[in-house]
Amino acid sequence: MRKIKQVTVIGAGVMGATIAAHLANVGIKSNLLDIVLPELSPVDQKAGLTRESKAFRDKLAQGGVDKALKARPASFYVPEDAKLIRTGNIEDNLDWIKESDWIVEVIVENLELKKNLFQKIAPYLGPEAILTSNTSGIPIQAMSEVLPPELAERFLGTHFFNPPRYMKLLEIIPGPRTRPEIIRFMAAFCEEVLGKGVVYAKDTPNFIANRIGVFGMMDAVQTMVDMDLTPEEVDRLTGPAIGHPKSATFRTADLVGLDTLGHVAKNVYDGVPEDEKRDAFLVPDVLKAMLNQKLLGDKTGSGFYKKVGKNILSLNLKTMEYGEQKKVQFESLKATKGIEDLGQRFAALYYGQDKAAEFIFRTISASLIYSANRIPEIADDILNVDNAMKWGFAWELGPFEIWDALGLEKSVAKMEAAGYKTPAWVKEMLASGKKTFYRTEKGVKYFYDPISKNYRAEPDQPKIILLPSLKDRQKVVKENPGATLYDMGDGVACLEFHTKMNSIDADLVNMITDSLPLVAENFEGLVIGNHAPNFSVGANIFLVLVYAKEKKWDELGGMVKALQDALMAVKYFDKPVVAAPAGMALGGGCEICLHSARVRAAAETYMGLVEVGVGVLPAGGGCKELLVRNTESLFEVGRGGLYPRQIELKPFVARAFENIALAKVSTSAREAQKMGILRPTDKITINRDHLLADAKKTVLAMSAEGYSPPRPKDDIRVMGREGLAVFNHALYVMNKSGYISEYDRVVAGKVAHVLCGGDVLADTIVSEQYILDLEREAFVSLCGNEKTQARIEHMLTTGKPLRN
Numbered sequence: 001m002r003k004i005k006q007v008t009v010i011g012a013g014v015m016g017a018t019i020a021a022h023l024a025n026v027g028i029k030s031n032l033l034d035i036v037l038p039e040l041s042p043v044d045q046k047a048g049l050t051r052e053s054k055a056f057r058d059k060l061a062q063g064g065v066d067k068a069l070k071a072r073p074a075s076f077y078v079p080e081d082a083k084l085i086r087t088g089n090i091e092d093n094l095d096w097i098k099e100s101d102w103i104v105e106v107i108v109e110n111l112e113l114k115k116n117l118f119q120k121i122a123p124y125l126g127p128e129a130i131l132t133s134n135t136s137g138i139p140i141q142a143m144s145e146v147l148p149p150e151l152a153e154r155f156l157g158t159h160f161f162n163p164p165r166y167m168k169l170l171e172i173i174p175g176p177r178t179r180p181e182i183i184r185f186m187a188a189f190c191e192e193v194l195g196k197g198v199v200y201a202k203d204t205p206n207f208i209a210n211r212i213g214v215f216g217m218m219d220a221v222q223t224m225v226d227m228d229l230t231p232e233e234v235d236r237l238t239g240p241a242i243g244h245p246k247s248a249t250f251r252t253a254d255l256v257g258l259d260t261l262g263h264v265a266k267n268v269y270d271g272v273p274e275d276e277k278r279d280a281f282l283v284p285d286v287l288k289a290m291l292n293q294k295l296l297g298d299k300t301g302s303g304f305y306k307k308v309g310k311n312i313l314s315l316n317l318k319t320m321e322y323g324e325q326k327k328v329q330f331e332s333l334k335a336t337k338g339i340e341d342l343g344q345r346f347a348a349l350y351y352g353q354d355k356a357a358e359f360i361f362r363t364i365s366a367s368l369i370y371s372a373n374r375i376p377e378i379a380d381d382i383l384n385v386d387n388a389m390k391w392g393f394a395w396e397l398g399p400f401e402i403w404d405a406l407g408l409e410k411s412v413a414k415m416e417a418a419g420y421k422t423p424a425w426v427k428e429m430l431a432s433g434k435k436t437f438y439r440t441e442k443g444v445k446y447f448y449d450p451i452s453k454n455y456r457a458e459p460d461q462p463k464i465i466l467l468p469s470l471k472d473r474q475k476v477v478k479e480n481p482g483a484t485l486y487d488m489g490d491g492v493a494c495l496e497f498h499t500k501m502n503s504i505d506a507d508l509v510n511m512i513t514d515s516l517p518l519v520a521e522n523f524e525g526l527v528i529g530n531h532a533p534n535f536s537v538g539a540n541i542f543l544v545l546v547y548a549k550e551k552k553w554d555e556l557g558g559m560v561k562a563l564q565d566a567l568m569a570v571k572y573f574d575k576p577v578v579a580a581p582a583g584m585a586l587g588g589g590c591e592i593c594l595h596s597a598r599v600r601a602a603a604e605t606y607m608g609l610v611e612v613g614v615g616v617l618p619a620g621g622g623c624k625e626l627l628v629r630n631t632e633s634l635f636e637v638g639r640g641g642l643y644p645r646q647i648e649l650k651p652f653v654a655r656a657f658e659n660i661a662l663a664k665v666s667t668s669a670r671e672a673q674k675m676g677i678l679r680p681t682d683k684i685t686i687n688r689d690h691l692l693a694d695a696k697k698t699v700l701a702m703s704a705e706g707y708s709p710p711r712p713k714d715d716i717r718v719m720g721r722e723g724l725a726v727f728n729h730a731l732y733v734m735n736k737s738g739y740i741s742e743y744d745r746v747v748a749g750k751v752a753h754v755l756c757g758g759d760v761l762a763d764t765i766v767s768e769q770y771i772l773d774l775e776r777e778a779f780v781s782l783c784g785n786e787k788t789q790a791r792i793e794h795m796l797t798t799g800k801p802l803r804n
């Protein structure tokens with residue numbers, strides 16, 4: 001059985017170092033090699049280094065790791081994992097390659113240099129080792145030529161996107177001689193172990209995502225010039241309005257670097273003499289002018305935009321000077337406001353009547369036709385193209401999904417009337433009566449295949465459970481406007497939230513309460529999970545504000561009590577409940593996880609109890625759970641005979657206090673474990689697509705082992721008023737030294753009050769319900785304060801916390 005236990009990454013620049021970091025994230029050791037610099041710098045000399053010093057010889061590789069450690073967003077799940085990377089150089093450490101199962105080349109984009117490197121390292125590769133290149137556009141075939149034949153069979157392209165931890169796409173590009181078994185193995189490894197979304201590309205210039213994405217960018221520049229639009233206008237039209245990231249077209253271009261963009265475009269131009277749109281890859285005059293003036297984007301401080309103080313100015317393409325951004329106003333754009341469904345919003349713009357709509361019509365039509373004309377040149381099917389654009393450029397819909405949303409027949413009619421040429425296979429498909437690229441039947445998704453001229457079912461993916469497909473197959477057990485309970489099969493149920501941002505309201509709480517008896521009767525256990533970007537952003541604070549403003553304290557208390565009761569029922573339910581968070585699990589979302597028997601978290605889970613940001617405290621059992629978790633192991637039976645009172649509680653309670661009072665949020669699931677919000681026994685899934693299936697497996701495993709709920713906790717030892725005095729003193733000092741505001745002190749004081757068990761003697765023993773009651777009282781009393789109401793209002797209107 002092939003297994004990748006050790007990797008050598010060659011090239012420690014932007015990509016190499018962060019690929020090594022991601023390997024470390026998933027627990028794989030790597031060697032990171034770079035060249036030895038030609039000479040000592042003055043700093044090296046001052047530090048007493050010589051050409052023989054390891055610190056000098058490994059400087060580039062070590063520098064790569066140091067940069068990856070500083071990168072924001074973070075390259076590492078937790079910085080400690082950097083110790084899994086061993087740094088070296090390609091003169092002294094080629095021997096390390098011998099033990100490596102995978103060698104990935106990530107050096108500068110230059111064919112000659114890459115070929116030289118391959119010739120140099122080939123003798124060191126073990127007989128089974130796999131060799132890949134991270135090139136973004138050099139033909140795999142050209143590199144393959146210099147390899148011994150038996151090594152060429154184990155060589156392919158693995159094209160990661162930047163930054164490798166966060167960008168889902170990985171393009172796999174087989175070389176002319178790659179063995180199919182090696183391709184299958186690497187695809188499975190990258191998907192399952194590294195958590196990537198794998199797309200199969202052909203060995204054509206810039207593969208799939210960059211070919212289509214750069215075409216779109218170049219076309220957007222030219223169309224902007226032709227239509228006399230500004231960069232900020234184009235960015236407003238090509239961002240979230242059409243399901244693209246906020247950085248839209250030109251913020252993205254500035255980030256990538258206009259020089260890089262120019263190189264990539266030239267690489268396509270040179271490599272595709274037959275392309276019907278080849279000229280689109282010629283660098284337009286305005287870009288040339290920008291390149292000449294070194295307006296390269298973020299790396300030179302100015303590109304399409306330039307930050308001056310707090311202001312972001314935009315480039316006037318006629319005068320090449322920077323000025324205030326123009327207010328973007330278009331009727332068609334205004335008309336899309338409030339249309340939630342992306343397809344409908346897209347269509348409203350595409351079929352609109354003003355200049356903005358004209359821009360969208362021209363660029364999107366060009367891009368859709370270009371994509372269709374690239375099949376089978378760059379990929380075998382539309383699925384690989386759509387996935388590449390969604391995962392590599394973070395588009396919500398791929399080109400063919402967009403086309404379906406616009407209505408294929410209607411859009412083709414509009415395009416043809418405007419003189420666009422419909423790709424032959426699309427015309428043929430329409431003529432045969434097939435009006436969509438995708439269709440779903442009985443929960444199975446089919447896509448049109450221009451080669452067989454028929455629909456093909458998407459490949460079966462047993463590791464992926466899709467809730468909408470369960471709905472299609474009539475697997476809904478119960479639903480209300482905020483949540484749905486599904487039958488996931490094999491005796492496991494799944495509770496999905498679907499309120500706005502998955503905020504917790506009465507529907508959602510009712511569904512938790514109503515689900516438990518159904519699960520008790522008909523299932524082995526329950527998964528709580530969903531497909532939304534965020535598991536749950538916490539309580540619906542709008543409702544909290546309404547009750548507070550209307551002084552409905554009983555209703556407010558009742559609302560909190562309902563959540564507390566529901567989560568206590570989850571905690572003591574006699575079948576396993578597994579929460580499966582991904583993205584944000586904040587406030588009440590975090591509390592749901594804290595009360596589940598086990599958590600199966602996506603690696604990218606951002607968890608924390610952030611309530612103090614809006615002037616309240618965790619009152620769904622969050623304070624109670626962190627208190628219990630941080631102290632319970634001190635008193636467990638069998639913990640070595642210490643008389644409990646000999647153990648000082650403060651550092652343990654302080655850990656819970658810091659998490660809550662500083663509103664700490666983990667930057668990964670691994671970090672949540674470090675913070676004590678997840679348990680060491682909670683499990684992590686790297687590939688989010690596999691999360692629900694993994695959570696289901698966890699339920700089944702727990703059930704098979706004979707699950708029994710935890711024993712009731714009625715023996716919580718608290719610090720009482722003595723402990724509270726210690727916390728209050730610390731808060732007083734922090735306030736006086738200007739670290740926290742007076743009101744921060746009030747809110748944090750309430751947190752301390754709850755965590756210390758209120759006004760009782762030190763070492764009093766209390767129950768969970770007692771702490772829950774303290775949480776609830778504190779919550780309601782804080783809501784009565786104007787400053788809390790101001791914090792909530794500010795969060796609702798700006799999305800940011802107010803420090804008052």
Ligand code: NAI
Binds near residue numbers: 010015016107109117
């Ligand atoms: P970079 O310029 O940041 O780093 C390249 C590194 O390779 C440098 O540290 C350099 O010292 C080292 N190097 C050069 N020759 C070497 C040799 N013979 N042996 C060992 N090390 C050598 O480049 P970057 O951006 O990391 O790109 C690397 C590769 O990844 C290129 O093929 C690029 O096309 C590809 N790529 C880059 C992406 C990006 O966004 N930067 C995205 C996807 C792919």
